Amino acid sequence: MHKGGRIIASLIIFVGLFTIPFFYNMGKANAGPEIDAQQLANFQSIEPSINMVANHPQLFNQWRNQFVQNGQTVYVNSEGKSIDISLEKLAGDSSNQFCVSCHNYTAVKPTCWDCHSGPEGARK
Amino acid sequence: MSVNRRQFLKRAGALTALGLGGSFVLTGIRGKIADAASQTPSYQKQKQGLVAKHWAMVVDMSKFKTEEDIERVIQSCDTIHNIPDFGNKKDEIKWIWKDDFEHTFTESKNEYLTENFKELPFMIMCNHCENPPCVKACPTGATFKRADDGIVMMDYHRCIGCRFCMGACPFGARSFNYRDPKPHIKTINPDFPTRTIGVVEKCTFCVERLEKGLKPACVEASKGGLIFGDLDDTNSEVRKIISSKFTIRRKSELGTQPSVYYLVGGEESV
Numbered sequence: 274m275h276k277g278g279r280i281i282a283s284l285i286i287f288v289g290l291f292t293i294p295f296f297y298n299m300g301k302a303n304a305g306p307e308i309d310a311q312q313l314a315n316f317q318s319i320e321p322s323i324n325m326v327a328n329h330p331q332l333f334n335q336w337r338n339q340f341v342q343n344g345q346t347v348y349v350n351s352e353g354k355s356i357d358i359s360l361e362k363l364a365g366d367s368s369n370q371f372c373v374s375c376h377n378y379t380a381v382k383p384t385c386w387d388c389h390s391g392p393e394g395a396r397k
Numbered sequence: 398m399s400v401n402r403r404q405f406l407k408r409a410g411a412l413t414a415l416g417l418g419g420s421f422v423l424t425g426i427r428g429k430i431a432d433a434a435s436q437t438p439s440y441q442k443q444k445q446g447l448v449a450k451h452w453a454m455v456v457d458m459s460k461f462k463t464e465e466d467i468e469r470v471i472q473s474c475d476t477i478h479n480i481p482d483f484g485n486k487k488d489e490i491k492w493i494w495k496d497d498f499e500h501t502f503t504e505s506k507n508e509y510l511t512e513n514f515k516e517l518p519f520m521i522m523c524n525h526c527e528n529p530p531c532v533k534a535c536p537t538g539a540t541f542k543r544a545d546d547g548i549v550m551m552d553y554h555r556c557i558g559c560r561f562c563m564g565a566c567p568f569g570a571r572s573f574n575y576r577d578p579k580p581h582i583k584t585i586n587p588d589f590p591t592r593t594i595g596v597v598e599k600c601t602f603c604v605e606r607l608e609k610g611l612k613p614a615c616v617e618a619s620k621g622g623l624i625f626g627d628l629d630d631t632n633s634e635v636r637k638i639i640s641s642k643f644t645i646r647r648k649s650e651l652g653t654q655p656s657v658y659y660l661v662g663g664e665e666s667v
């Protein structure tokens with residue numbers, strides 16, 4: 274039985290090594306995107322009658338078609354507020370990481386910023 | 398329990414009706430907004446925007462005397478529209494450029510042309526033809542004519558890079574992005590989109606400026622050499638020039654009805 278100790282020690286080391294990634298990432302995996310509550314509220318206020326987080330791609334597609342095809346560049350939302358259609362203005366100042374952090378978290382890579390200037394880091 | 402034939406048909410009929418009804422429920426975002434909103438969202442044009450029935454340009458040749466006059470105008474367009482400079486003719490992207498008389502007006506070659514006329518550089522851009530062959534050739538609707546003001550527009554989102562429009566345009570007014578243009582733009586104007594590899598682009602009569610109430614950039618930079626206005630308005634400057642002075646258009650025999658007019662010998666007739 275004099276080898277039992279070694280076997281047990283090796284097992285413990287093995288299990289320890291094997292589970293390093295698990296302990297290393299503990300508590301990190303679900304950290305979520307860094308979202309500024311105020312920015313989220315501003316974003317939602319673009320069209321209060323829909324869930325902007327879920328539906329903004331469709332809304333922006335509509336904006337795009339109205340803007341380019343019909344020259345209608347102002348969106349009047351369901352509360353009567355006029356909004357200039359502009360991806361550049363929407364992104365605000367370049368320190369605004371609102372769009373980027375959420376898209377990065379969900380691994381969504383829209384092609385909008387291939388051409389339109391966006392928040393810094395958007396193109397990565 | 399057993400279902401007799403009559404009952405079966407009734408129930409099947411009811412189910413079918415339900416299914417058909419269901420498909421009439423509005424889907425997509427329009428439906429969602431309409432359901433929840435107090436007022437249906439709508440789209441408008443900018444209030445301060447310039448409007449016209451038929452935008453047109455007059456190029457007053459007498460105002461383009463020096464290389465500087467021409468370069469200044471080309472630069473004004475290139476810088477605000479993020480036009481790349483690849484440094485070679487093959488990949489060149491051009492919205493407004495210059496060429497000599499013979500290449501601009503290929504049909505009117507005249508061997509007795511005065512020398513200075515032959516040397517004269519002509520400003521060239523998309524003619525925003527009234528009857529544009531590029532629009533007919535485009536399979537995706539990426540190039541289209543705006544019904545309200547006659548501008549021939551590009552929707553880069555829709556362009557698939559087939560280049561049919563380039564073959565159809567008799568004026569060489571369209572350029573194709575054979576390479577990624579971004580690294581070749583000197584300073585990117587963040588307010589105007591760049592383009593990507595694989596799309597066609599051309600002059601748009603500065604629609605983005607018109608909607609802000611501004612005249613096209615080249616017109617502003619030309620110091621009176623380019624005159625822009627509504628051809629359908631009898632009081633507009635372009636209309637007055639075109640109806641009272643001698644102007645020519647490029648390849649008018651092709652019937653595309655260009656909206657860019659060249660005022661030649663403008664000096665003498667003023």
Ligand code: SF4
Nearest residue numbers: 523524526529531566
């Ligand atoms: S000049 Fe060429 S690109 Fe412009 S509208 Fe006419 S055919 Fe189309």
Ligand code: SF4
Nearest residue numbers: 535556557559560562
């Ligand atoms: S290259 Fe683009 S704009 Fe030209 S015809 Fe094809 S889809 Fe239309």
Ligand code: SF4
Nearest residue numbers: 474600602603613615
């Ligand atoms: S009208 Fe605008 S887009 Fe066209 S050549 Fe002039 S500056 Fe460029």
